[in-house]
Amino acid sequence: MNEETPDRALQATERSDSSRRRARYRRLFEDCWAPVRTVVEEQLLTALIETLGPLAKSLDEADSKRVKAVLARDRAFVQAYLEALHPELIASIGSFVEAGGSEGGGARALSLIGHEDSEFDAAIDQCAARLRNSVDTEFAAVKLRLINLLHDVDLRDSDLPFRIALFVRAIAGALRHIAIAEPDVVPLMRLVSSGLSRVVGQAYKQIEKRLADSGASDAVPVWHSTVVGTHGAARGRAATGTSGAERTGNEIVSLGDAQSSSMLLSLLERLQPGAFATAGTAPAAGTAGTGPMAGAASATPGGAALTRADRVAFLESRAPGSGWSFDPALISAINDALRMTASAASAAAAAAGRPAAGVDAAHTAELRKGLIDTASRKIDKLTIELVGLLFDRIQRDRHIPDAIKEQLARLQFPLLKVALGDPELFADPRQPARRLLDRIASTSIGWSVDGEDNRRYFEQVRGAVDSVTDSPADASKAFEQSFEQFDRFLDEERTRDDDPVTRARRALAEAENREILAIKATMQVRSAFDGVQLESYLRDFLLDVWVRVLVEASTRDKTEPALVRRYLDTIPELVWSVQPKINPGDRKRMIETIPNVLAVLREGLTRMQWPSERIQQFFGRLMNSHASAVKALELAHGSPPQITPSTVRIKLDGFRIPTDTSDVALDQIKVSDDVVRHALAVGAPGVTHLSAPTEQDPLPAAMDPQQALNAIAGFSRGLWFDLRANTGQMERVVLRWISPKKALYLFTNAGGDRAHSLSPDTLVAYLQAGWLVAVESAPLFERAVDAVMFDLKHGAQPGTDASS
Known part of the structure; x- marks a missing residue:
């Protein structure tokens, strides 16, 4: 009994905090109805006609008659759907807020439709599951912002105030409202819900926008342990992943196979820096990531960092298989796979009449299976699977444009060569292969196909990838050279004089x-x-x-x-x-x-x-x-x-205006706002120089002063942020330039037609207020590793809700 007391006390505290936060944001949740209503009003009628119109002609007479009954009252159906959806949403929000303080978590809200038949509920669940799969990206984005807003990583799909089932239940209510016969409600609900994905997806995008404007971050929560023990196993997740049955990638390992998942998880955990502290050696000093907010994280306490030899010795003694060195036959097979991938991509591109682009995922998966057959050691087989899972997660990353993902996919086999020979890949964010992936990902967030600057950027990305895939040198060296080349391009960005x-x-x-x-x-x-x-x-x-x-x-x-x-x-x-x-x-x-x-x-x-x-x-x-x-x-x-x-x-008499500015320390330079505004008024009148925000309640993403200073130290050109400008709205901007002495920072929107300058003091104030938030909570490689750890964790523990 006594052993459970701390867990119960911590759970009670967490429930109390969660309850207060939920109540505080109730008005925000209810305000999401307005944009949802607009989406439904503008798009539901078209979706209904597109879904049921063809069926009215192709079904048998009885079924066709039911469909035509809905189409004949299509506008009345839209109005009835709105009247059914609104009270469903308000009731769900109320249930969500009230459930925040209960030990049982969020109980399922009673539907205002009033239908308690178990078959009906089962049909609701089936339709909601299909709809959930089709709007996975939009729904996951809303869920992630709610997790960050409420500081509750244990939120389940069924707990959320904006559950998928609400949109399905409202269909039944609307059908009944336009006098559809009760036996026809469930069949028609299934048909209508099948065409609702575009409407629901747009609704979730609007909800996410409202949450983002309120300061809710889309940062992936960092993986961490808790003292709750097995009751809190799902806490501190690295990403809002999906269960093994829902995964759509080309994974080699089945996450439903507990043994395979457990071995992969064991290997991945041992490759992390913290694993070495448990091996009886001095713990490695925590290395903050290389992302824009990397400096805000606290370093892991401990002694001096371990050398590569220390890591290898540890892994050789504990990792599955034996040894940690190159298998010549396997490396040769990887080189063959790399050539086959390049050849297939070139052939496909030639057939399409365009330059070589990405790789075929199914073909890559087959090549990966062949490499597993070639590998003779278990640790190599697991590493191949692990790299495959990482790249599957990269392909699903919501921040990276698809065209950039295609280029990153070409790096899978070169990165595999690095992973097989260098355990530092998973332990050190400064490892060259990681730096290249992270740098491309972080600078591509706002990229689009339009504009000369974007075309030039894409050519540099493709050139950086080509340098790695075509290099006969050591893979790590190729990544390092390519990173330096790409980073040099970013630092020496060329623009017209009149730009x-x-x-x-x-x-x-x-x-x-x-x-x-x-x-x-x-x-x-x-x-x-x-x-x-x-x-x-x-x-x-x-x-x-x-x-x-x-x-x-x-x-x-x-x-x-x-x-x-x-x-x-x-x-x-x-x-x-x-x-x-x-x-x-x-x-x-x-x-x-x-x-x-x-x-x-x-x-x-x-x-x-x-x-x-x-x-x-x-x-x-x-x-x-x-x-x-x-x-x-x-x-x-x-x-x-x-x-x-x-x-x-x-x-x-000896006074001279100086010419050498190299000996002035950075902390001495503070350019006054008046001086900057005068300079901009003369030379760049379109740029707004921002001042520190007036004192007000900070947004949820706010930092303390030291976190803000550490974060600024990690800023580099090309990083993307959400900035609250003078309009009061959050605007996505890219850090285009940092002055030589780091006294001024220039941000522009994606189109480059709006620009803002900030001093370091103003940057600190913006970060403290939550008015400047990095789009990436962590570098790409770290996000992918955290997400894979989450998937493996819950694939290896039957009964755990991996979709939470």
Whole structure:
């Protein structure tokens, strides 16, 4: 009894948290009805006619009569369907919210249709199962966002407030409403539901959009263990996978075979970095992934990282089979398979009259089976199966465009060669093969077939894959060279001089460079009035504002070569003018000097477009300082040191606008929002420079400050994010450019016609608010491994609901 107490306490706490979260989002769930209703109103009538119209002519007379009865009242059916679906959805949401605090989980909601016949329920379940398969991608996307929104990885399909069965039950309600005879309801429900996949799929897309706009992430939950024990075996899943019976890929291993699944799971778990900590050796230091949010993860505690030899020794002693080295016969067979794949793809492409593209999945599966027959060691057979499962998961990844998936599929056999000889593939995210897959995947999320930039990107992806598949060198070396080539393309992206992104980059780079020059100029100017008494506002003005006027003037050296010197000479006069004037001669000279000083100051501030209200504020304070200087109030406190313009001028004689910016540390550079907006207004008026969001409740994807800083450290060009811009809506954007000193970041939408710039401070604020969220929660390879582990875990445990 005592042993179960901690589990029960933890489960009670989790139920309480889940209940509060569900209640908090009830209004959000109910608001999803509006876009669902719009989809039904716009598409159900067409779907009904397309599904039942051909049947009205092809069925026998009795069946045809039933179908025609529905078609004759098609518009009434659509209205009745809406009237039946809405209360079904509201009741389901209510049941879902109330079930959050119950120990039994989400009980099945009672239908408002009021039909309790078991045969009817069985028909509902059968229709819902078929419909679920046809909208798998859309349904899984909604489920994943709900899991993240509610922080509940144990959600089952039958628990969700937007269950598939709701759409099927509403069909029965609508049929009854238009007076269809009761014996005909179930047969007609089966027919209508068979044509509902497009409508339901679009409905789920709209629901997902609402959830995404509310901040619900589509990040795949990371695999983790819990203290709940066997009762919590399904917790912390890596992905919302499907059961073995529902899988549609070309897997070699049957996930229903518990022995095969168990062996594969055992191998995969042993290949993970954490496995080595259980082998009696020092645990490997956790290596964060290479994705955009990799830095946000906490490192695994432990000692120094193990060497490759350590890993190999461990695997040789514990992995199924014997040894971890190349089997020459198997490598030769893989090379043959690679050549056959390339040949088949080229032949198919030639027949279609287009360049070589992807590979045939069925042909690849057959080749993989042949490799298993060739392999003599169990560990090699399992590795072949494991790589096949990984690529099946990659083909099902929802973020990668299909054309890019075709190219990645060509890397299966080269990656298999790496997997057979290098256990680091599964342990180290910096392994070259992983880096290439991850980099292509992360930069392709928003890719489309349209546009010159997209065509150029696709050619580089295909070239990177060609470099690997055609290389006679060691597979790991080929991946490494290809990654370097592809990454170089991303860093040296070529655009036209008149391209908006190019103009934005140029303007932002100029703003950053001027900030660096201002930092170095400040160091020289500060030394000129060391020991001089200056009010803080004036000292700040000279060091923060006037040095930027000097930098601005230096850009006009060719047309106005004396401009910098004229602005520099104003500093001694300005500093002297605010010093106490003890004798009448100084006061007279001050009166003669001030008009020229003020004129030069106004001219310089106008050139750099300093805001007029700030100019007026500064001159108002300066006027007060001049008045105080004339009154010589300081005499009451003793004589101040005598300062003359020449004293300051001598110190400035060696002043030069710097040219070398390499010695300025990154943490010194903070370009003000005003400076950036001024630069963009001149050079790239279409770019919006965003400021930190106003204080408000953070969205669910929010980070703490350290997580945000770690995440930014992992940012690289080409990564895709969801950004909440000034419109208040989440917008998918790509990180197009990072300034040389990482003081400014430029994001654009997929079309490149909208652009946003952010400073590091603003980035941190956006990440803390959940206003900037990486599309990828983890790199592709890591996502695929986590998903395969999930599938194997539940395929190896009969009775576990693997579809949850």
